[in-house]
Amino acid sequence: MSENLRITNNKFVDQTTRISFKFDGKILYGFKGDTLASALLANNIHLVGRSFKYHRPRGIMACGSEEPNAIVQVGNDASMTEPNTRATEIELYEGLEASSQNCWPSVNFDIGAVNNFFSPLIPAAFYYKTFMWPANFWKLYEYFIRKSAGLGKSPTEPDKDIYDHRYLHCDVLVVGGGVSGIMAAKTAAKNNLNTLLIDDKNILGGSTIYQKNECFKINNFYSNEWIKKEIETLNSLKNLIIKTRTSLAAYHSYNYLLARENLTDHLNLNERKNKIRQRLWKIRAKKVIIATGAMERPLIFNNNDRPGIILSSSIKKYIDYYGVKCGQKISLFTNNDSAYETAISLNNSGVNVNSVVDIRDKTNSLIVKQAEKLGIKIHWKSTVVNTSGYKKINSIEIMKLSDDGTAVVEKKIKEECDCLGIAGGWTPRVHLFTQSGGKLKFRDEDNVFLPDKSELDQISIGSCNGDFELDEIIRNSANSINKFLNLNNNDYENLEIISSKEIDKKNIWLLPSDKPLGKTKPFLDFQNDSTANDIKLALREGFKSIEHVKRYTTTGMATDQGKLSNMHALGIIAETAGVKMGELGTTTFRPPYTPLTFGAIVGRNVGEFFDITRRTPMHDWHVENKAKFENVGQWKRAWYYPIDNENMHEAVQRESKAARDSAGILDASTLGKIDIQGSDASEFLNRVYTNAWSKLEIGKCRYGLMLNEDGMVYDDGVTTRLSENHYLMTTTTGGAANVLSKLEDYLQTEWPELDVYLTSVTDHYGTVSICGPNSKKILSKIIPDLDLSDKDFPHMSFKNALIDNIKCRVMRISFTGEHSYEINIQSSYAKSVWEKCFEAGKEFNITPYGTETMHLLRAEKGFIIAGQDTDGTMTPVDLQMDWIISKKKYDFIGKRSLYRSDTIRKDRKQLVGLLTDDPKEILEEGAQIVAETNKQPIEMLGHVTSSYFSPNLNKSIALAIVKNGKKLKGQKLFVPMKNKTINVTITDTVFLDKENKRLNA
Amino acid sequence: MFLINCPYCGERDQSEFTAGGEAHIVRPKQPTELSDDQWAEFLFMRKNIKGVQLERWNHAHGCRKWFNMARDTSNDRIHAVYKMGEKPPIK
């Protein structure tokens, strides 16, 4: 530390606990209680980044979440590094490593800075205009832009930290712990309302906690002393929860709010182990009181962006709270009284204030008089026209303003300084209010947007509601709180308040300079580097809407959402376009108020908790037998069972052959199962399936197709009549939940008169499917006393049976075209039955097969998979399944749609079979099908939906949907691929055993 | 994020519910007697109004019951919830 920039009589920073940290590789020291920004300033480091477009040196400008420049990368661990954090919000901890973000290769030597000298060539929308053309150059530009744009580095490895979510319900939520927030929380909690008070800082009290000034006193106490006592009384209240380091991220309708609590970010690295880093609170509040305060505006003048130019109120916080001098020779520039508070604080701490440049003619408020009494020099009716100093400000140029404030007059005064405080007035933080859908009104007198109408049970109090004077804040807040909570609290009546009142107001959005506008750089949005000139250019180019100007110039589009820039942008637009500012409206503030980490957003829903994993009762057996799994919805399904070094193709070929040659065993437990009971169950099925159900005998099974009301195939499956009024419906694995909810919908809303009850029993039963010519022999070993003759137990029928005294349901149904059985058994016994079947099948080489083989086998038979061969645009007729549409039934879901003009169109896409001319050639699923190859553009007739190499037919087979496909049987078509064109012929959809002989083999 | 007063369970978070579109569109009793246009009217045409809209909701992750809601689409205020088969509250 070359200069001593610390004052010692400070209570908020613990100057006995020294903390070392690294910034841009350099080891530095600060104290416990510092932020990264205050520690850097204490080390006389202002330059912390480069601007986005021109790569101008930029310094710390603020002390809170509105900081536009000091955006740093924290940490250098591949899993923990975090970009886009604000140095002003990072509490200093032992082990902190941070680096400047927007500079390459380093903050002091920056390649992009050449942009600064070419800046006349980089006007508004430079990026849009330049990099849009030619389009294929983008890949060249992108590298350059990303590298030099300074968007920070993402971590490359998973986040090791723990985050979580919690719900909180309260009567009153108070957002913001300044004067009015503390009053609100105390009033509410004292009156038996469950109250939550949150504040994003580590202590309560807002800016009042360090306000020790003769001009601001309550009952003869300095306001900082008064608020300290108020905070002490809060701690004794039972109904109050106080959460500091907690920032409100989003305010949604119905008073649903999200707040992020930082739990470990301020701790030394070695103290964080196994602790939750951040918690996202999901808050439901009956009433919300917003007391988020206001933020200071900058002033817009030529070269207002140099390091060392800092918001005046921030300079005050750095000296009064952190005990850090932002400079040794500080100048102040203002349009209002608040810069004088800073001047007095600096003066009291022994820092030399060069002068205050005030654009107002002259004013005599209490605080200005006090400053004058201290001998502080004031340049009335003046403006700063320029600043100098490349990496840090070293002087300013001051000129007198003309009477109308549009020009500068008289001679230029040069004043040397190492820091310039700027005070452009105050902007109420109405972001949360607007996020919640509240509408704003404009107050012309001091150019502020204020909360107006809201649909929700909420109020804004204090300076976020436009009260800027201490006495007004206390009196108005007390009244509003009582009215809002319907109370008669009198704690804040009859207080004796001394408050300096601002008498004169003056505002100039863009301050004049002695140079023409085109030769100046008055920055508006410091993070996105747009100037007042860019706004004016956009208006000249014809943009009128604030939302368009914002996007065109990127003003307000950076990570700070233009917290500092929006008001000036609006002001300049209004002035230039000659409209009233209130009529222009404002831009929309969207959540989050400050950026949230992805960790906080996802909480514990990571890794295996990201989504539910559903496993069948036989899952462990599949694992032991080396199955590869595929995800089907949330289910893990055995995909194939490789032996030795088999790849998927080899395993599937072997499994498919074994299933048809002898026996295969499949875990079909994931199929959706819906238990249907009630005296109208048959009628219900009649209405939901396309085919007839009333005549299905007890003990028989039937395949059914379910449509949407628009006539398109929705789901399919086999349903079994277990008894007179009892059915078991199966659905596709993926469709189970949706089918149940669709059926419930019809039952509850369209047909409440039907006596039908639906229960999902998918998880209650495991399903073992045995197929192949030897399946009957295997089953007879397991259930010897069951008559398996075709006469007694034919295809599409069902029997109750016992296996080891466990009741089970055996269906003789087939999805492979083989003689096969499905055994449904209580989940807890399913694995033992599976193992029993496997043992019994060993002498027949029973082969476990997975979903891939199942798909292959059914494709050989031309059976569809709803969702693979259909896509919500296929009717049963399109699928060549006309046979399943009952002609006799008066109505069923989707029936009327089957003869709409569009669904009876002859040239619809229809399901067909495809054979490749080269039987070894396997088509790619999704491949397009055309009729000609040497024409461009060429009509796409359809696409391949299923494709396999059939080991049983020893050739490649495929299903496809093709325009007018039914008529094209035997026709040659083409499947053009990247490197070749495959010749195919349209065939029937059934490739194997057209006569269904194998079912009864 | 709404707070929805399920007529069967009471107030629950919106995440437990699914929305089912405009309410009181009755499935025609005799679809086969309708013209293409009449059927299309039932099948496709929805009002999607700005203002108080009667709509279907399902307490999907709760009691699984369908019910109706009168919601102002311009500000998301829920004016009433009522059971299937009940008349909409007069507006």
Ligand SMILES: [Zn+2]
């Ligand atoms: Zn419910």
